[in-house]
Amino acid sequence: MSKRAYNFNPGPAALPLEVLQQAQEEFVDYKGIGMSLMEISHRSKEYEQINAETQELMLDLLGLDSGYQVLFLGGGASTQFATIPLNFLKPGKVGSYIITGSFSDKAYQEGKVVGEAVIAASNKAEKWRSLPAQSDIQVDPNSAYVHMTTNNTIEGSQFSYVPDTGNVPLIGDMTSGILSRPIDAKKFAMIYAGAQKNLGPSGVTVAVIRDDMLTEEPKHIPTMLRYTTHASNSSLYNTPPVHSIYMMNLVLKWVKENGxxxxxxxxxxxxxxxxxxxxxxxxxxxxxxxxxxxxxxxxxxxxxxxxxxxxxxxxxxxxxxxxxxxxxxxxxxxxxxxxxxxxxxxxxxxxxxxxxxxxxxx
Structure with a gap:
């Protein structure tokens, strides 16, 4: 094997060598079925086992035993910037945003496209150098949710605490920080992350959503944009990115096996x-x-x-x-x-x- 590069790419990013080697071994013939995972039906028992196991691994590593659904979605984390307000921002409510970098600002801009969005805190005037303290965060009592980015990929900052938003559901974009350190995931009503940093290759986005956020089906938006569609079908409503989810399965096992x-x-x-x-x-x-x-x-x-x-x-x-x-x-x-x-x-x-x-x- 040629010498491995020192890979500091921001995403798509480094994958564990052991994971790549296992995937290579199983690429052409997955567990003796005579086909690659790239070729099999997403309705097959082989893939359904991977789908269920990957959901369970994600909940386990986040310290969540019940009360949450794990969804595998397309479109990257950036699609969630619009999908979140489409699903949760009801008329007469506002979406509140903690703006600490480029991606949280983009989420805020998408919230304004869908409905009414307000800024709960921002460190833009300080050129992103220091993150807001809890006392800097002002949550509008009429908020449908508070959105934050827990780790800022471009700027290089990371929250050391989970903001207290009272009774307002907290939503966290954890794309570049998920599973990098323990967090109290129960403080979040929703966590989401593009896979291409810490979870696997690009092509799938994970959303972990608390059950009470999924009680109402928002029929005013297209079927594929409803979280309830994917939750009620175990992310199998349409063909999921099978290989990306398989790779995530291997990465999550690697995290667990390595402590x-x-x-x-x-x-x-x-x-x-x-x-x-x-x-x-x-x-x-x-x-x-x-x-x-x-x-x-x-x-x-x-x-x-x-x-x-x-x-x-x-x-x-x-x-x-x-x-x-x-x-x-x-x-x-x-x-x-x-x-x-x-x-x-x-x-x-x-x-x-x-x-x-x-x-x-x-």
């Missing part, structure tokens, strides 16, 4: 510390984009003294087999996405490269 979410958090803290320590001891050569108390252990963002040096950093990093370190095109800079499947050795190698680069260019 669960608590072990993932410990590894992720150790990995991110390697890089943050280089930033913090660089004397300003590397400057973190986010205040230390709001930093993400998933997406590590920083700048260099000039854009020219940043371009040189990315160019030289590619020559050293580091992939995906250029910051998002909307903000520039450098970003290292150290998701669950990114090994410690990759982060150690990056920290060493950063130190070496500063010695030659500082």
């Amino acid at each position: 669960g979410v608590a072990a993932m958090e410990q590894r992720n803290m150790e990995k991110s510390k390697l890089i943050y320590d280089v930033i913090d001891t660089s004397g300003g050569f590397y400057e973190g984009n986010i205040d230390p108390d709001s930093r993400s252990i998933m997406n590590i963002t920083f700048r260099l003294p000039s854009e020219e040096l940043e371009k040189q950093f990315v160019k030289e990093s590619l020559q050293q087999n580091f992939i995906g370190l250029a910051g998002h095109r909307s903000v520039g800079g450098i970003r290292a996405s150290a998701y669950n499947a990114v090994p410690y050795a990759a982060c150690k190698a990056l920290a060493n490269f950063m130190t070496y680069f500063q010695k030659r260019n500082g």
